[in-house]
Amino acid sequence: MTNYSFSLLTGDTGPLVKGTRPDCLRIPIHAHKPILASGDQVLSGTKIAEAKADGHGDLHSPLAGTIREVDSFSMRIEVTGNTRTDSETPPGDSGESLSRWLHNLGINVSRFRRAQTLIINAVPPEPGISIYEPLLRDYRKTLELGLDTVERMVEPTKIFLVAAKGNRANAFANCTVMHVAPTYPNGLDQLVIKAVTGRETLPGATPENTVLLSVSDLYLIGRVMETGRPATETVMTIDGQNLLVRIGTPVGFLVAEAGGSVQPGDRVVLGGLMRGIPALNLEQGVGRDSTGLHVVRKGEGLESTDNFCLGCGECERHCPARIMPGMISRCAEFKHFARAETFHVHSCIECGICGYWCKAQRPLLQYIRLAKFEIALLRTATSPAKEPEKEKDSDKCPEKTDD
Amino acid sequence: MIRPMNPLLTVSMAPHVHCGRTIKGYMRETLLALMPAAIMAGVIFGMDAVRVMALSCAVAVVTEALANRLMKRDLAVDDLSALHTGLLFAFLLPASAPWWLVTVGSAASIFMGKVIFGGLGGNPLCSPLVGWALCRISWPEFMDTNATMLASNLPAPLQQLKSFGLDAVAFIDPASLFMGHQLGGLGAIQVAALLAGGVFLLVRRHISWEIPAAFTAGLLLTAWIYRTIDPATYATPLFHLLAGGSIFGAFFLATDPASSPVGRIPTLLFGLIAGVMVIVIRVYGIYPDGVPFAILLANLFTPLLDRIRPKPFGGPYTLTQEKEDDAICKKCCG
Numbered sequence: 001m002t003n004y005s006f007s008l009l010t011g012d013t014g015p016l017v018k019g020t021r022p023d024c025l026r027i028p029i030h031a032h033k034p035i036l037a038s039g040d041q042v043l044s045g046t047k048i049a050e051a052k053a054d055g056h057g058d059l060h061s062p063l064a065g066t067i068r069e070v071d072s073f074s075m076r077i078e079v080t081g082n083t084r085t086d087s088e089t090p091p092g093d094s095g096e097s098l099s100r101w102l103h104n105l106g107i108n109v110s111r112f113r114r115a116q117t118l119i120i121n122a123v124p125p126e127p128g129i130s131i132y133e134p135l136l137r138d139y140r141k142t143l144e145l146g147l148d149t150v151e152r153m154v155e156p157t158k159i160f161l162v163a164a165k166g167n168r169a170n171a172f173a174n175c176t177v178m179h180v181a182p183t184y185p186n187g188l189d190q191l192v193i194k195a196v197t198g199r200e201t202l203p204g205a206t207p208e209n210t211v212l213l214s215v216s217d218l219y220l221i222g223r224v225m226e227t228g229r230p231a232t233e234t235v236m237t238i239d240g241q242n243l244l245v246r247i248g249t250p251v252g253f254l255v256a257e258a259g260g261s262v263q264p265g266d267r268v269v270l271g272g273l274m275r276g277i278p279a280l281n282l283e284q285g286v287g288r289d290s291t292g293l294h295v296v297r298k299g300e301g302l303e304s305t306d307n308f309c310l311g312c313g314e315c316e317r318h319c320p321a322r323i324m325p326g327m328i329s330r331c332a333e334f335k336h337f338a339r340a341e342t343f344h345v346h347s348c349i350e351c352g353i354c355g356y357w358c359k360a361q362r363p364l365l366q367y368i369r370l371a372k373f374e375i376a377l378l379r380t381a382t383s384p385a386k387e388p389e390k391e392k393d394s395d396k397c398p399e400k401t402d403d
Numbered sequence: 404m405i406r407p408m409n410p411l412l413t414v415s416m417a418p419h420v421h422c423g424r425t426i427k428g429y430m431r432e433t434l435l436a437l438m439p440a441a442i443m444a445g446v447i448f449g450m451d452a453v454r455v456m457a458l459s460c461a462v463a464v465v466t467e468a469l470a471n472r473l474m475k476r477d478l479a480v481d482d483l484s485a486l487h488t489g490l491l492f493a494f495l496l497p498a499s500a501p502w503w504l505v506t507v508g509s510a511a512s513i514f515m516g517k518v519i520f521g522g523l524g525g526n527p528l529c530s531p532l533v534g535w536a537l538c539r540i541s542w543p544e545f546m547d548t549n550a551t552m553l554a555s556n557l558p559a560p561l562q563q564l565k566s567f568g569l570d571a572v573a574f575i576d577p578a579s580l581f582m583g584h585q586l587g588g589l590g591a592i593q594v595a596a597l598l599a600g601g602v603f604l605l606v607r608r609h610i611s612w613e614i615p616a617a618f619t620a621g622l623l624l625t626a627w628i629y630r631t632i633d634p635a636t637y638a639t640p641l642f643h644l645l646a647g648g649s650i651f652g653a654f655f656l657a658t659d660p661a662s663s664p665v666g667r668i669p670t671l672l673f674g675l676i677a678g679v680m681v682i683v684i685r686v687y688g689i690y691p692d693g694v695p696f697a698i699l700l701a702n703l704f705t706p707l708l709d710r711i712r713p714k715p716f717g718g719p720y721t722l723t724q725e726k727e728d729d730a731i732c733k734k735c736c737g
């Protein structure tokens with residue numbers, strides 16, 4: 001795939017289309033605690049799971065039906081109809097009660113702390129993802145309502161709308177528009193924060209006094225405020241078209257709706273081609289953070305190898321985080337994880353550009369993530385009694401699972 | 404969780420796209436860039452040069468295959484890297500080199516230059532230069548590009564400069580040096596052809612401009628300083644650039660990916676060190692052409708130069724005990 005372009009220009013996209021109703025939903029719940037069990041009847045809008053940690057809102061069924069299966073990763077709902085729960089009236093006051101109400105309806109509110117700077121990221125996260133374009137064009141009212149709501153919680157003094165130069169972006173009230181060059185990875189949160197505040201923050205952190213959210217976050221909040229109903233959808237670009245897709249819609253259904261087909265050995269990537277996560281099977285449902293869907297044919301794209309690092313430095317030359325992915329991958333390859341830290345593995349913003357340029361086709365981002373994960377395990381394994389296993393780790397933070 | 408399995412999907416880590424470049428492609432295009440010089444060597448030195456190049460390449464490939472077998476690794480000669488090393492080594496030899504010299508040198512380039520450091524990408528020194536240095540020190544009389552080529556009418560500019568002083572090379576026209584009319588390594592002195600190949604590599608972005616530019620700048624600058632000190636003793640910068648293997652070193656030896664540093668400042672310094680050392684060795688050293696030794700010396704600086712790093716994104720950070728509880732909870736609980 002050598003004709004891949006890093007351009008973030010979206011051009012003119014069609015209107016936002018509502019996704020077709022699937023017969024079955026498989027809702028990812030790995031960050032949630034299910035509150036309903038197999039066999040329960042749900043309506044469209046019934047709460048089915050509560051968020052286990054900060055960074056997520058509660059989950060609701062997008063459609064009416066019966067829960068058929070619940071495991072620790074997903075919940076399968078057989079869809080029978082469209083009957084809805086009653087809509088709620090948004091609380092008039094601001095602050096805590098509004099935030100709790102939104103959390104209840106599926107919005108991730110943990111980032112809405114009081115801050116002076118509010119950044120709205122309207123730069124496409126990856127090439128080929130144009131979800132913000134129809135929202136900014138056709139859903140101005142909803143976005144304004146969303147922004148108004150967020151302002152009530154954050155109470156910012158300055159609001160910035162960051163857009164890629166060449167893409168449409170009209171300012172909202174009291175809002176400064178900033179342009180960044182329309183090339184990947186400029187749409188990633190860390191680089192947008194840097195463009196506005198001039199400060200570099202490690203991935204997963206935002207500087208004090210700054211809150212960042214995307215245009216689709218605004219849209220979903222605006223919709224919750226408009227309708228008084230939970231957020232159960234996500235905006236995705238599929239084959240150049242932007243769809244409002246219900247969470248849990250199986251990827252196989254979406255591919256078929258778009259007129260595509262999947263052969264054995266293909267990759268069905270949720271998200272963009274640089275950072276997306278491939279689906280395990282065609283029944284996997286889309287999550288709240290899914291922004292796109294791509295089918296990568298067998299034999300196309302990066303087929304990673306275990307070749308040795310050539311030391312050519314292409315990865316380092318293209319790295320926006322100014323680290324040495326090649327050296328980190330060598331450390332991770334031979335399990336020298338602590339040494340990877342001396343090469344600043346934590347600065348990696350996981351854009352995937354290193355892997356794109358690697359002549360040896362090494363899975364550089366995978367090595368980097370492995371190193372990060374192993375370092376985290378290494379540092380938390382305080383006593384040998386504690387099993388550093390994924391399942392057990394949830395026991396370590398009871399204060400988070402309680403809420 | 405992975406059921407149903409039909410159709411069985413491929414699952415892999417991002418990115419899912421690739422620029423399409425491979426090691427083999429890189430080696431193929433580098434060999435292509437060496438072709439004009441190889442052809443010119445054949446034209447100027449005749450079958451002697453072809454013999455040396457063919458033997459050197461064959462020995463290199465066979466050595467690599469044997470080493471792979473010995474180390475119980477998959478046969479990796481099809482990535483063309485052994486062929487590349489073999490050809491680079493041949494370029495440094497006189498066309499008169501005896502078969503055993505070519506064999507020993509080429510095998511040493513692969514074995515001592517590359518394989519014992521773990522193979523492709525692990526070599527701390529430019530591998531053909533390791534073989535060259537071994538031969539140059541062990542059999543200086545056979546490696547002397549002037550003494551072994553007495554039958555030739557071509558001038559040997561660097562040897563004449565070393566032995567007879569500036570007057571001996573005053574009559575040599577830079578244009579004829581540029582066209583490769585001089586004695587030296589059979590491919591290393593094909594200046595025009597190598598320059599064409601080097602530009603091709605630059606255009607195809609297989610090498611970046613920093614090392615060749617800094618190498619040339621370092622060489623010209625040092626030569627100019629000496630020339631300014633005493634124009635009666637020291638040759639012109641242009642003479643130093645065109646005589647011997649300067650261009651070959653700048654574009655093909657110093658840019659070896661594994662043994663050169665990566666960042667912009669380190670590569671510029673690396674090129675400068677190598678370029679300066681070329682003239683220093685040519686002026687004070689016992690060897691007429693300083694290019695191979697200068698690059699070997701600069702290679703030794705590579706790990707040191709690679710420590711010159713820009714500040715990483717968000718500043719240096721080490722995961723500490725109290726922070727990571729949070730980090731892991733976020734990762735696992737969501």
